[in-house]
Amino acid sequence: MYSGKKAFLVNGRGRYIDDINLLDMLYMSIYRSPYARARLKNIDGGLNSHELRAYYKAAVGEMADLSGGREDLKLYREPVLAIDYVNYVGQPIAAVFGKNKYDSEDKLSEVNVDFEPMQAVSSIDESLKSDPVHNGASSNILASYTLGTKFDEKDIDYDISLEDEFFNERILGNSIETRGCIADYRDGFLTFYASTQSVHSIKNGLASTLGLDRDKIRVIQADTGGAFGSKGGYYPEYLIAAYASMKYKKPVKWIETRSEYLMAAYAGRGVKSWAKIYAKNNGKITGIQVKLYVDAGAYDAGTGSFAPYFIGYQITGPYLIKNVYVEASSVITNKSPMGPYRGAGRPEASFIMERMIDLLADRIGKDPADVRLINASDVPFTSPTGLQVMDASRPFLEKALKTMNYYEISKNEKTGLSFFVLIPSTRPGESARIVSGDGHIKVYLGGDTHGQGHEAWARNIIKEYLNVDESLVTLENGDTKELDEGVGAWGSRSAIVGGSALVNACKKIREQVKSKFGEYAPDKLLNNHFDAEDFFSADFSLNSLNANMITARVLNHSVDITGWYCYYDLGNVLDMGNVIGQIQGGALEGIGQVLSEGIKYSDDGQLITNSISLAGLLKADDIPDKFHIHIAENPSDVPSHAKGLGESPTIGTPSALARAIELNTGRRVRITPIGPDYL
Structure with a gap:
C-alpha cells in the first residue's frame, strides 16, 4: 500500500x-x-x-x-x-x-x-592516434594518472600470467x-x-x-x-x-x-582497458598491471578528468594483491561530455578485476569462489593504490557464499559470482533540518530525493529519535531558502551522511524542547515551533563489502536470469522496503548494461541510438525470475550507523551476469552490452 x-x-x-x-x-x-x-x-x-x-x-x-x-x-x-x-x-x-x-x-x-x-574523433582508439580536437592542445589526453608502483615481472613470484581486454560502452540513465x-x-x-x-x-x-x-x-x-547521476x-x-x-x-x-x-546529457561508462595478472598455481594473485582509457567526450564538463583515477584507485577490490600498477587516462572524443551514471567508476573497476579472476579460475581448474577466497584477507588492509578495505574480506566472503548457498546451487546452475567494495561519496558530508509546529514536522535534506524513497527512512529516524508518528512527518523537496548549505544525493551517500545529519538534528531539537519545557514529549514538539539544523561533516573514509551471485540460462538466443542473489552489508538498515526497491532497481540497470543498453555512435560521430526504442532499455521479460536478497547489518560508526547501498547492484551485477552467460555459451564476455550478435 x-x-x-x-x-x-x-x-x-x-x-x-x-x-x-x-x-x-x-x-x-x-x-x-x-x-x-x-x-x-x-x-x-x-x-x-x-x-x-x-x-x-x-x-x-x-x-x-x-x-x-x-x-x-x-x-x-x-x-x-x-x-x-x-x-x-x-x-x-x-x-x-x-x-x-x-x-x-x-x-x-x-x-x-x-x-x-x-573529421570527427569517434572512439578511444581514434583519439589516441588523431591530432588534437581542441586548438592549443598538444594531444587528446585530458588527464593521466599512475597508481601503485611499477614493477618488473621478473622480480615477482608467479607461475602463470594471463591478460585480457575489456570494454564497457557508454550508457545513460534514461x-x-x-x-x-x-x-x-x-x-x-x-x-x-x-x-x-x-x-x-x-x-x-x-x-x-x-x-x-x-x-x-x-x-x-x-x-x-x-x-541516476545525469x-x-x-x-x-x-x-x-x-x-x-x-x-x-x-x-x-x-x-x-x-x-x-x-x-x-552527460553519459557514463565508456571505458576500454587491458589487464594482466600474475598468479601462483594455487590461484594466489601476486601482481596485476592495468592500462585503462576513459572516453571523456568533447569537454571536461562532468567527470571525465577524475574518472580514470577513481577507477584505477579501486582496481583490486576486496583482494590483497602485493604488486599493483595502473596507468589510467581519459581522452577527448567528439561525443557529449562524460558524467556520472549509477556506480560512476565502481562498476568499471569491478568488471576488470572480477573478469580476470574468472579467467584465472578457468586456467587453473579451480572454482571461481575458491580463487576469490584465496585472494581475500583475514584482516583490514590498504591496497597499493591507497584503497582502504576497512573490514576483513575473507570471513565476509565465506559468509556470503554460505548465505547465498553458492556451492549447492552452482552444481546444477550456470552461476556467476562477484565480490566488491562499495566506496560511498561521503565527503564533505551533508545537511538536514527539522521544523515543527501546527501538529506536523517538516524535514529538509541537503541531498534531494529523486525517486529513491528518502521519505521512508527520514520518517523512521524521526519516529525512533522523537517518537513522532510517520503520518505527521513530511520530507520536503530541496530548497536553498530552507536549507542554505547542502551537497546532493549521489554516490550511495544519503543514508550515511544525510541520515547522520538528521539524527543529529533530532538530538538538537529534542534538547530545545527539554530546555523550554523541562522534559521532552512529542506533543510539546508538534504543537510548538522548533527549528534545528545540522551539517554532518564526513572527512573520513567509509566503505563496505558486498557480494552478488546470478544464475542464468541462454535459450533461443536470449538470456533467462533464473536467480539474482545478493549479500550486502548495509550497516544499520533504516527502511527495509526502501532497501528492496533500491536493490531491485539497481539490479535491472546492471542487467541492462550487460544485455542491451548503450549509447552508440557511427564512425563520423553521429548518434545511432537516437531514440528511446534504440537505447536498449530492458523489457518486462528481461527481469530475473526471482530476487534473493540477503542483508548483513554491521553498523558503521556514523550517527545513522548506515552504510552505502544505491550503487551496489550496478557494481556487482555486470561481472556476475557476464560469467553466467559465458558458462552457458562457452564464449568469453569482455564487452558490455553483449548485444544480440553475441547470443
Whole structure:
C-alpha cells in the first residue's frame, strides 16, 4: 500500500517541472549541432554565443567555467553556447523563445548556421592516434594518472600470467523524466526551479557563472522523476534559461525532449582497458598491471578528468594483491561530455578485476569462489593504490557464499559470482533540518530525493529519535531558502551522511524542547515551533563489502536470469522496503548494461541510438525470475550507523551476469552490452 509521498505521486498530484506554469512565461528550445565536429562559419538568429560572449566580457570577464575551475583543464571546458566550433552532436549553438513549446520549436527554423564539417574523433582508439580536437592542445589526453608502483615481472613470484581486454560502452540513465528547469528573474532576484539531485550545486553554478550574489538566488527542486547521476550536475541549458530570464524580464521554461537527452546529457561508462595478472598455481594473485582509457567526450564538463583515477584507485577490490600498477587516462572524443551514471567508476573497476579472476579460475581448474577466497584477507588492509578495505574480506566472503548457498546451487546452475567494495561519496558530508509546529514536522535534506524513497527512512529516524508518528512527518523537496548549505544525493551517500545529519538534528531539537519545557514529549514538539539544523561533516573514509551471485540460462538466443542473489552489508538498515526497491532497481540497470543498453555512435560521430526504442532499455521479460536478497547489518560508526547501498547492484551485477552467460555459451564476455550478435 502506498503512503505519503508515493501515494501523492501515484495519484497524479506530483508537481514536476512541466507542471509549473508562471504568468507570461517563455518556452525555450535549443538549436543543436547536427555534426559531431564542425567549424561555425556564421551563426544568424536566436540567442547565440556572440551575445553571451559580450555579456560575459562585461559581467564576469570570461565564459562560464563548467569544468570545476582547474587551471590545467580550462582549455577543455565547455562553452555555454558553441563558439567557433561544435564538438558533439547535440551541442547547444543557439536558443529561441516562444509563447508555448510549439511556438519555440517552430522558431528553431529561424536560426541559420553555416557549418564547415570536420573529421570527427569517434572512439578511444581514434583519439589516441588523431591530432588534437581542441586548438592549443598538444594531444587528446585530458588527464593521466599512475597508481601503485611499477614493477618488473621478473622480480615477482608467479607461475602463470594471463591478460585480457575489456570494454564497457557508454550508457545513460534514461529516467522517466528528462532534464528541465524554469528561471524566473525579477527585481534583481533569481528563482530557479529544477529537476535535480542537488539544488545547492545548481545554486553554486548559477552564482559563479552569472556573477550574482548567492543571496540573490533561490533554487527549488520540483518533484523529480529519476536521475541516476545525469541530474547531479550543472548544464549549459540552465545558464541559458537564467540569462534569458534576465534579458527578457520573463520566466523561461526549458524541457528537453528524449532525443535531446540522448544526444546531449552527460553519459557514463565508456571505458576500454587491458589487464594482466600474475598468479601462483594455487590461484594466489601476486601482481596485476592495468592500462585503462576513459572516453571523456568533447569537454571536461562532468567527470571525465577524475574518472580514470577513481577507477584505477579501486582496481583490486576486496583482494590483497602485493604488486599493483595502473596507468589510467581519459581522452577527448567528439561525443557529449562524460558524467556520472549509477556506480560512476565502481562498476568499471569491478568488471576488470572480477573478469580476470574468472579467467584465472578457468586456467587453473579451480572454482571461481575458491580463487576469490584465496585472494581475500583475514584482516583490514590498504591496497597499493591507497584503497582502504576497512573490514576483513575473507570471513565476509565465506559468509556470503554460505548465505547465498553458492556451492549447492552452482552444481546444477550456470552461476556467476562477484565480490566488491562499495566506496560511498561521503565527503564533505551533508545537511538536514527539522521544523515543527501546527501538529506536523517538516524535514529538509541537503541531498534531494529523486525517486529513491528518502521519505521512508527520514520518517523512521524521526519516529525512533522523537517518537513522532510517520503520518505527521513530511520530507520536503530541496530548497536553498530552507536549507542554505547542502551537497546532493549521489554516490550511495544519503543514508550515511544525510541520515547522520538528521539524527543529529533530532538530538538538537529534542534538547530545545527539554530546555523550554523541562522534559521532552512529542506533543510539546508538534504543537510548538522548533527549528534545528545540522551539517554532518564526513572527512573520513567509509566503505563496505558486498557480494552478488546470478544464475542464468541462454535459450533461443536470449538470456533467462533464473536467480539474482545478493549479500550486502548495509550497516544499520533504516527502511527495509526502501532497501528492496533500491536493490531491485539497481539490479535491472546492471542487467541492462550487460544485455542491451548503450549509447552508440557511427564512425563520423553521429548518434545511432537516437531514440528511446534504440537505447536498449530492458523489457518486462528481461527481469530475473526471482530476487534473493540477503542483508548483513554491521553498523558503521556514523550517527545513522548506515552504510552505502544505491550503487551496489550496478557494481556487482555486470561481472556476475557476464560469467553466467559465458558458462552457458562457452564464449568469453569482455564487452558490455553483449548485444544480440553475441547470443
